[in-house]
Amino acid sequence: MATAAIIVEGLRKRYGDVQAVDGVSLEVATGEFYGILGPNGAGKTTTLELVEGLREPDEGSARLLGEPSWPRNPALLSRIGVQLQSSAFFEKLTAREQIRTFASLYGVSAQRADEMLETVGLTDKADVGENKLSGGQAQRLSIACALVHDPELVFLDEPTTGLDPQARRNLWDMLREINSAGRTVVLTTHYMDEAQTLCDRVAVMDRGRILRIGPPAELIRELGVANLEDVFLQLTGREYR
Ligand SMILES: Nc1ncnc2c1ncn2[C@@H]1O[C@H](COP(=O)(O)OP(=O)(O)OP(=O)(O)O)[C@@H](O)[C@H]1O
Known part of the structure; x- marks a missing residue:
């Protein structure tokens, strides 16, 4: 297997009473298109921020391109691209x-x-x-x-939220091109069709934990359902929104 672009081990982050991220581990291969799915408040943004090195984890670690992302690592900044939600x-x-x-x-x-x-x-x-x-x-x-x-590694937090359908498709094309050129892309999304179309693998997250990781088609087959929306429903027991 190619070198992993991202290795995350046991990340945890608590805000007061809220355990926003509760033991997240994952690996993203170089050149992979990876999606993090979850309902509002699942902990997707916090997970991304911990992985990117923008936030200090309570526990656990993330390595990007072979380097630890925390304490913040200036050498990494020119090699990664981060689109912020705000x-x-x-x-x-x-x-x-x-x-x-x-x-x-x-x-x-x-x-x-x-x-x-x-x-x-x-x-x-x-x-x-x-x-x-x-x-x-x-x-x-x-x-x-x-x-x-x-950048070699691109992080996008709900990149198509708020875009009209045409702008959304244009952005999909652009992200596919970037990925085809060998760049690793990680995104969070609320759109199941987006995840199903773009992502090699997805991690389904809820309440700070990852429930399942796999290629969309494989998850759909494993759970014997019709689409990713149903995968989500079955894993979390709720509608997506
Ligand atoms: N800076 C903060 N201070 C306190 N609580 C926070 C902070 N950021 C997030 N939280 C809480 O942590 C939990 C996870 O939030 P997070 O933004 O990571 O989820 P999310 O999956 O990205 O949600 P969304 O889809 O709404 O963007 C939520 O319960 C949220 O209210």
Whole structure:
């Protein structure tokens, strides 16, 4: 098996009374497209943040590209791309200025930044201020900023939430291309069709724990159900939303 891009062992994180992540272990192979599924509050975002090294775990560890992600590791930052759920733009800059600023932090050319803007369909919004973009446009800009330095490992937290169907399909195509070029992609999603279409494997999460990991088709077969939505229902005992 190829070297694992991500190795997570026994991650735990508690916020007050809430055990948000309760012993998560998983491995993602280099070049894999991996999905984390779960209802609201399952612990997906916290898990991603622990894995990315943005949050300190109470217990457990994560290794990315062979390096521990905590304590925060500056050498890793240029090799990973992180799209955050809450936007983290510089104030008062236009879309073009935002992405060029991210690009320059990574030593990436302005030309490449403009190309990324084109890829996510925002060229006609290049001169619009970040606070004047629609939710979906801001979402696409944050994804473009996360990908501008062509990272080996990409983390996306509900990347298509808030996008219209066409923008969603465009983003799927883009993520498939990135993945075909050998990049490892990890995403969280609420959309079962998205997980089923894109992911090589999914981890189904609920109440801070992983209930099952496998390729969508295999999970569907194993549980003898019609689709991933039913897998989820059977594993968690509830509707997805
Ligand atoms: N900073 C925080 N302080 C306190 N509690 C938190 C914090 N962040 C998350 N939680 C709690 O931890 C649990 C897991 O939250 P998390 O955001 O990881 O779930 P999620 O699966 O990403 O949910 P969603 O699909 O709604 O984004 C929830 O009960 C949430 O209320």
